[in-house]
Amino acid sequence: MKILLLGSSGNIGCELRVSLRDMGKLFMPSRTESDFTDETILRTLIRDIKPDWIINAAAYTNVEKAESECELATQVNAKAVQILGEEAARLNCWLVHYSTDYVFDGQKPDLYLEEDPVGPLCHYAKTKAAGEQLLRTTGCKHLILRTSWVYSIHRENFPMTILKLSETRDQLTVVNDQTGAPTGAVLIADATAHCLKKIEADPTRSYSGTYHLAASGATNWYDYAKMLLKEIEKRGRKIKTQTISPTSTEAYGAKALRPKNSRLNTTKFQTTFEYTLPDWQAGVLEFADSITR
Numbered sequence: 001m002k003i004l005l006l007g008s009s010g011n012i013g014c015e016l017r018v019s020l021r022d023m024g025k026l027f028m029p030s031r032t033e034s035d036f037t038d039e040t041i042l043r044t045l046i047r048d049i050k051p052d053w054i055i056n057a058a059a060y061t062n063v064e065k066a067e068s069e070c071e072l073a074t075q076v077n078a079k080a081v082q083i084l085g086e087e088a089a090r091l092n093c094w095l096v097h098y099s100t101d102y103v104f105d106g107q108k109p110d111l112y113l114e115e116d117p118v119g120p121l122c123h124y125a126k127t128k129a130a131g132e133q134l135l136r137t138t139g140c141k142h143l144i145l146r147t148s149w150v151y152s153i154h155r156e157n158f159p160m161t162i163l164k165l166s167e168t169r170d171q172l173t174v175v176n177d178q179t180g181a182p183t184g185a186v187l188i189a190d191a192t193a194h195c196l197k198k199i200e201a202d203p204t205r206s207y208s209g210t211y212h213l214a215a216s217g218a219t220n221w222y223d224y225a226k227m228l229l230k231e232i233e234k235r236g237r238k239i240k241t242q243t244i245s246p247t248s249t250e251a252y253g254a255k256a257l258r259p260k261n262s263r264l265n266t267t268k269f270q271t272t273f274e275y276t277l278p279d280w281q282a283g284v285l286e287f288a289d290s291i292t293r
């Protein structure tokens with residue numbers, strides 16, 4: 001089985017390198033070799049490799065910067081995804097694509113279901129919602145896996161930023177009015193590898209579609225930061241931060257709007273793929289172990 005992994009240097013991509021390692025011949029082109037802003041490079045790469053699976057962990061993920069780099073974000077998160085879908089349809093290969101809780105407007109009082117209408121609030125979210133829709137129209141076999149609040153030990157993300165700041169600052173201020181599930185890239189990669197195995201084992205069943213793949217339970221950024229620093233200190237790491245104060249999204253004043261409610265209902269994923277998604281705290285404990293090791 002040939003697997004083409006795109007975005008293998010990202011949070012999820014780094015963990016996929018490990019989870020997919022023994023599942024077949026893994027192709028991991030560099031960013032230049034798989035430039036999402038160059039249609040010819042992207043199409044030629046896929047046509048040359050002729051993969052059985054394309055796993056797309058590449059994306060334009062800087063939510064704030066996307067407000068001013070609209071065109072680039074659209075190219076990477078929407079137009080290139082359509083190209084991947086078209087090539088996958090042409091080869092009759094599977095395309096796994098990651099999307100985000102940010103496609104929703106956060107107004108629903110309950111957990112979001114896959115079929116709930118999208119209502120992206122910021123440009124990044126609009127490009128991700130557009131990417132999903134363009135992919136569906138190509139008719140390729142696909143899994144759109146919407147996830148939330150992704151972190152890993154490999155690059156910049158919320159817990160890595162909090163840790164860095166906690167080394168130099170006495171006090172931190174973190175928003176407490178956005179709710180969601182921090183989801184480790186380790187979990188996402190493991191669950192993705194599980195999906196590939198399930199589908200390969202039962203190729204006649206129709207798995208194609210959109211799924212919510214996130215850790216169970218929910219929290220807000222403020223409580224998440226508090227738990228993280230407590231666990232880091234428990235493991236003997238010295239931190240400077242004495243106080244973490246809650247603030248509102250409004251007072252924090254980010255340029256890009258985020259949904260207040262990011263909670264995803266993951267029942268469809270868990271039942272279809274017979275995979276239990278653990279509580280978000282389990283991933284944070286694992287993260288604390290790994291980063292202090």
Ligand SMILES: NC(=O)c1ccc[n+]([C@@H]2O[C@H](COP(=O)([O-])OP(=O)(O)OC[C@H]3O[C@@H](n4cnc5c(N)ncnc54)[C@H](OP(=O)(O)O)[C@@H]3O)[C@@H](O)[C@H]2O)c1
Nearest residue numbers: 007009010011012031035036058059061098100147149150
């Ligand atoms: N991060 C989150 O909180 C979050 C939440 C929900 C959903 N998601 C979704 O999950 C997926 C993966 O996110 P992540 O956090 O793992 O992303 P990430 O860490 O930012 O990694 C993005 C990857 O895409 C590559 N890339 C960026 N621009 C490219 C281009 N023009 N051509 C080719 N490759 C390019 C990057 O290469 P370089 O290493 O060269 O930059 C990197 O390998 C994305 O679809 C994202 O929308 C993320």
